[in-house]
Amino acid sequence: MASVTLQDVRKVYAGGVEAVQGVTLDIPDGSFTVLLGPSGCGKSTLLRMIAGLETITAGTVSIGGRIVNEVEPADRDIAMVFQNYALYPHMSVYDNMAYGLRNHGVPKAEIESRVAQAAKLLAIGDFLDRKPRALSGGQRQRVAMGRAIVREPQAFLFDEPLSNLDAKLRVQMRIEIRRLHNRLKATSIFVTHDQIEAMTMADKIVVMNGGRVEQTGAPNQVYRFPATRFVATFIGSPAMNLIPGRVVESGLVDVGGGRIAFDAATLPTEVGREVEVGIRPEDLRLAGNGGGALTFTKDFAEELGATRLFHGMVGDAAVVVALAGPAPAGDTFGLSAAPEAVHLFDPASGNSLRKA
Amino acid sequence: MVERRRFGDLIPHLVLLTGVAIVAFPVYLCFVGSTLDQATIANGQMGLTPGPLFFETYWRTLFVGTSGTTREPVATMLLNSFVMALAIAVGKIAISIISSYAVVYFKFPLRMAAFWLIFITLMLPVEVRIYPTYKIAADLNLLNSYAGLTLPLIASATATLFFRQFFMTIPDELIEASKLDGAGPFRFFKDTVLPLSRTNIAALFVILFIYGWNQYLWPILITTRDDMQTIVIGIKKMIVTADALTEWNVVMATAMLAMLPPVAVVVLMQRWFVKGLVETEK
Numbered sequence: 001m002a003s004v005t006l007q008d009v010r011k012v013y014a015g016g017v018e019a020v021q022g023v024t025l026d027i028p029d030g031s032f033t034v035l036l037g038p039s040g041c042g043k044s045t046l047l048r049m050i051a052g053l054e055t056i057t058a059g060t061v062s063i064g065g066r067i068v069n070e071v072e073p074a075d076r077d078i079a080m081v082f083q084n085y086a087l088y089p090h091m092s093v094y095d096n097m098a099y100g101l102r103n104h105g106v107p108k109a110e111i112e113s114r115v116a117q118a119a120k121l122l123a124i125g126d127f128l129d130r131k132p133r134a135l136s137g138g139q140r141q142r143v144a145m146g147r148a149i150v151r152e153p154q155a156f157l158f159d160e161p162l163s164n165l166d167a168k169l170r171v172q173m174r175i176e177i178r179r180l181h182n183r184l185k186a187t188s189i190f191v192t193h194d195q196i197e198a199m200t201m202a203d204k205i206v207v208m209n210g211g212r213v214e215q216t217g218a219p220n221q222v223y224r225f226p227a228t229r230f231v232a233t234f235i236g237s238p239a240m241n242l243i244p245g246r247v248v249e250s251g252l253v254d255v256g257g258g259r260i261a262f263d264a265a266t267l268p269t270e271v272g273r274e275v276e277v278g279i280r281p282e283d284l285r286l287a288g289n290g291g292g293a294l295t296f297t298k299d300f301a302e303e304l305g306a307t308r309l310f311h312g313m314v315g316d317a318a319v320v321v322a323l324a325g326p327a328p329a330g331d332t333f334g335l336s337a338a339p340e341a342v343h344l345f346d347p348a349s350g351n352s353l354r355k356a
Numbered sequence: 357m358v359e360r361r362r363f364g365d366l367i368p369h370l371v372l373l374t375g376v377a378i379v380a381f382p383v384y385l386c387f388v389g390s391t392l393d394q395a396t397i398a399n400g401q402m403g404l405t406p407g408p409l410f411f412e413t414y415w416r417t418l419f420v421g422t423s424g425t426t427r428e429p430v431a432t433m434l435l436n437s438f439v440m441a442l443a444i445a446v447g448k449i450a451i452s453i454i455s456s457y458a459v460v461y462f463k464f465p466l467r468m469a470a471f472w473l474i475f476i477t478l479m480l481p482v483e484v485r486i487y488p489t490y491k492i493a494a495d496l497n498l499l500n501s502y503a504g505l506t507l508p509l510i511a512s513a514t515a516t517l518f519f520r521q522f523f524m525t526i527p528d529e530l531i532e533a534s535k536l537d538g539a540g541p542f543r544f545f546k547d548t549v550l551p552l553s554r555t556n557i558a559a560l561f562v563i564l565f566i567y568g569w570n571q572y573l574w575p576i577l578i579t580t581r582d583d584m585q586t587i588v589i590g591i592k593k594m595i596v597t598a599d600a601l602t603e604w605n606v607v608m609a610t611a612m613l614a615m616l617p618p619v620a621v622v623v624l625m626q627r628w629f630v631k632g633l634v635e636t637e638k
Contacts (some may be wrong), residue, residue: 034387047576051532051536052535053532053535053536072535073532073535074534074535074537074538074539075538078536079536080532080533080536081527082532082533083529084527084529085529086529086530086532088530088533088547088548089552090548090551090552090554099537099539099547100537100538103537103539103543104538123376144630147533147537190499249464
């Protein structure tokens with residue numbers, strides 16, 4: 001196993017499009033790191049550069065301390081699981097797993113034992129003779145992982161491997177991949193656009209946007225202390241509410257539809273400053289009768305079972321509130337939030353005002 | 357949905373049977389003719405039932421030939437035709453599959469120009485470029501040789517296009533997976549592209565074998581020796597003899613024999629042929 005280090009990595013395509021704009025990243029040995037971002041943010045390109053499937057325009061990629069910019073994919077000692085599995089359709093499951101080992105000149109007996117081991121680990125021993133066509137989506141996914149495992153690589157690369165599965169299977173495979181990681185302790189880099197996958201699986205999330213890294217950190221940290229407005233709205237579902245406001249006194253911001261307190265110790269701001277106030281839907285609560293910091297006008301409600309989502313307005317801003325328990329009477333009610341749950345962002349740069 | 361009526365199946369079958377009869381009757385008549393003697397056919401007394409001379413006529417056709425000016429036994433012609441058709445089919449497939457592979461998977465300067473150059477040769481079949489092609493073949497001493505019969509016909513824009521379209525449906529991830537598995541361009545071709553193209557190759561083989569078998573104009577130009585002529589030309593030559601009566605029984609036997617190899621290829625490869633054209637195994 002090995003760590004993967006990216007130093008100011010850039011990718012510029014022939015047309016001049018800069019897909020990855022200087023990413024520096026340290027992926028520790030044995031960690032499960034998730035590259036998260038919307039389509040076109042450069043996360044897949046970054047992964048493919050680590051794999052050697054894309055050339056690196058500038059910067060260096062090293063795996064286990066060795067710079068691999070000019071090393072062929074097969075010699076980088078990595079294994080990749082593709083979104084559509086990319087199994088060889090004309091080969092049996094066994095051959096799919098053994099193919100790479102044969103090409104690398106691994107002795108036959110060892111290939112057999114490695115494949116048998118991986119098949120046992122993934123519970124695919126019963127259909128080693130079948131063609132991929134005769135397998136279900138989840139089974140194909142396992143074979144694709146088996147093909148990676150038998151290589152015994154320095155690092156596993158996953159390129160949105162769960163997006164082709166149905167929702168139920170996705171949850172199951174998510175757990176299985178994570179369990180596998182806990183057993184193998186192999187450095188894994190997992191690309192996804194699904195923030196729930198990222199939150200549930202990662203040791204470390206790298207949030208990317210527009211070819212740059214927005215924030216790196218543990219899932220909880222990224223969720224609780226988003227460094228930018230982008231991270232704040234991308235992580236968490238439904239997305240964090242953003243309401244324009246103005247600081248009226250230390251620890252109090254006016255958002256048009258009311259005033260709300262924030263923690264001035266971690267969010268030092270001068271009075272009179274224009275800010276963007278971010279509050280997660282699940283952090284908003286019903287205020288006691290009469291009182292309440294924000295006046296919320298309900299537009300419509302969505303029933304989710306455990307909670308209800310209320311869509312409406314606070315001042316001029318659209319706001320979503322997630323509330324458990326009985327629905328409040330009337331179309332207008334007061335909302336409040338704990339000062340620690342209130343985030344402030346600079347309206348121009350989108351950066352969090354939180355003290356580092 | 358088509359409504360199911362009592363005679364719903366009957367009418368389509370009648371139409372189909374009529375079609376089969378129209379196609380098959382001349383072939384049957386040809387077979388009947390090949391089992392009669394020459395005089396019966398010449399007198400116009402040919403019936404609809406096979407005569408007694410089946411073995412005699414076919415033996416003579418295959419190993420002796422007509423008594424006219426072209427006394428070539430048909431066995432030789434069959435062999436010539438078979439070699440030509442096989443070489444054209446195999447050669448076309450081999451050339452076009454590697455040129456498609458180059459055009460689809462390798463990035464080289466003027467890649468698209470190369471593809472379009474191949475593509476526009478669709479407009480230049482051998483009939484159009486017959487003078488220069490003949491001149492080149494003659495200069496290279498290819499007259500009256502299998503090489504001369506086949507080489508000028510082997511380049512194939514159609515097959516190249518066919519393989520190109522198929523290769524473009526092979527997902528890129530398969531190449532990438534192969535790269536990660538340590539397979540270079542040659543291994544990827546041998547281990548992945550060729551096995552995936554199996555059914556396509558079979559389908560093309562059927563079409564191209566028949567194309568080669570049916571060649572007429574080019575073989576008639578390039579071969580002057582009787583022992584190099586193909587069966588399609590042989591039939592023609594048997595009929596044109598002006599100094600003697602056409603031996604129709606032999607001509608018809610030759611026609612029957614000429615039909616057999618293409619039919620055999622179609623029948624044997626029918627399953628693969630259909631698969632290659634309709635099924636995608638990816």
